[in-house]
Amino acid sequence: KPVHVAVVGATGAVGQAMIDTLLRREFPFASLKLLASARSAGTVVEVRGEQLIVEEATPESFEGIDIALFSAGGDVSLRLAKEAVKRGALVIDNTSAFRMDPLVPLVVPEVNPKEIFKNQGIIANPNCSTIQMMVALYPIYREYGIRRIVVSTYQAASGAGQLAMDELRQTASAILVGENPVAKVLPVSKLEYHYPLAFNVLPQIDVFEANGYTKEEMKMVNETHKILNDARIEVTPTAARVPVMYGHSESIYIETDQPFEISDILRLLAHSPGLVLQDDPEHQVYPQALQAAGQFPVFVGRVRKDLFVKNGLSMWVVADNILKGAALNAVQIAEMWILQEGIGS
Ligand code: A2P
Ligand code: 11C
Numbered sequence: 001k002p003v004h005v006a007v008v009g010a011t012g013a014v015g016q017a018m019i020d021t022l023l024r025r026e027f028p029f030a031s032l033k034l035l036a037s038a039r040s041a042g043t044v045v046e047v048r049g050e051q052l053i054v055e056e057a058t059p060e061s062f063e064g065i066d067i068a069l070f071s072a073g074g075d076v077s078l079r080l081a082k083e084a085v086k087r088g089a090l091v092i093d094n095t096s097a098f099r100m101d102p103l104v105p106l107v108v109p110e111v112n113p114k115e116i117f118k119n120q121g122i123i124a125n126p127n128c129s130t131i132q133m134m135v136a137l138y139p140i141y142r143e144y145g146i147r148r149i150v151v152s153t154y155q156a157a158s159g160a161g162q163l164a165m166d167e168l169r170q171t172a173s174a175i176l177v178g179e180n181p182v183a184k185v186l187p188v189s190k191l192e193y194h195y196p197l198a199f200n201v202l203p204q205i206d207v208f209e210a211n212g213y214t215k216e217e218m219k220m221v222n223e224t225h226k227i228l229n230d231a232r233i234e235v236t237p238t239a240a241r242v243p244v245m246y247g248h249s250e251s252i253y254i255e256t257d258q259p260f261e262i263s264d265i266l267r268l269l270a271h272s273p274g275l276v277l278q279d280d281p282e283h284q285v286y287p288q289a290l291q292a293a294g295q296f297p298v299f300v301g302r303v304r305k306d307l308f309v310k311n312g313l314s315m316w317v318v319a320d321n322i323l324k325g326a327a328l329n330a331v332q333i334a335e336m337w338i339l340q341e342g343i344g345s
Helices: 013-024 074-086 113-118 128-144 162-176 215-228 262-270 323-341
Strands: 003-008 029-036 044-047 050-053 067-070 090-093 122-124 146-155 234-241 248-256 275-277 298-305 312-319
Touching: 003 013, 003 074, 013 029, 013 044, 013 323, 029 044, 029 050, 067 074, 067 323, 074 090, 074 122, 090 323, 113 323, 128 146, 128 215, 128 248, 128 262, 128 275, 128 298, 128 312, 128 323, 146 215, 215 234, 262 275, 262 298, 312 323
Parallel strands: 003 029, 003 067, 067 090, 090 122, 146 234, 275 298
Antiparallel strands: 044 050, 146 248, 248 312, 298 312
16 A cells, blocks of 8 residues: 655754655655645645655645644644544644643653554654653663663754754854854744854743743653653753754763663674664774764763763763654654554555
């Protein structure tokens, strides 16, 4: 049976990466429908040598669609995902709209692939900073157990969208010619105060919650608990935006339940799915955002035992937030789904 795929938000940064990823991985789609808002309806995009015309996303757009990849913001998902399901599509949603819904699986294919098959029409893609942390920690969690995670993120501007990337470029250029740049987008466009990201670090991603943590930080706590199905893990996150275009970096410290040898941890990380170990201090080899940009894997390095805490372990984890953090993870879920269903041309 042929598979008909739709990308909702096809003109956005993640939507474009979804199209690229479907092509790079030779996803066997029979047709590809590109959907966005009325603003960009009529835009022509070339895919596999064919001129595809972007259409406005409406409930009727999903007639005949088998898999719909959504990345057009939570409001669009809330309005249209169930319409797509009603018409027989499997929705893989990259927004936060359904992530914490108990009826919606939250999936990182390297970690909890079986959840894919418990879906009731919608599968949620986790937040980018959670996905890369899960890929790196799951092998250790499975072998040794993890009771505590202290994570600090160094997140790229692309996570906040195209306007944030434009602002990073503009504020950097302004500072270089001695001007005082005025920011209008970062850290959160809908809030009152804005600060330049260029030559700066902003310890705020998304809005603050009543407990003093940001929404981004709370996603790392709640999504980790749901993906590992273990709410006992103590997660202490700090999320910061750094002047990088693509690639989130994370400094992760964990405490395991069982004691470990560092050589065993390195061997484990070197042979885990979706993960590339880049750890050779002697030759200054470690993961870097610039090198991870455009790549599919999660990179891990700087792996070392804590100097004081018996089961403490630190590492540096980097991934392309638009690829493994969004588009690739969604496409991997779609691949597993069609394999199991035995569909695809
Ligand atoms: P459009 O280009 O028509 O605005 P990004 O996060 O990079 O800004 O991308 C957001 C994506 O979501 C774009 O493809 C955008 O399309 C799409 N989008 C925004 N609002 C809507 C909407 N109301 N209906 C459908 N797609 C939308
Ligand atoms: C960022 N993590 O880097 C955010 C973007 O829940 O899918 C992704 C938000 C989400 O700003």
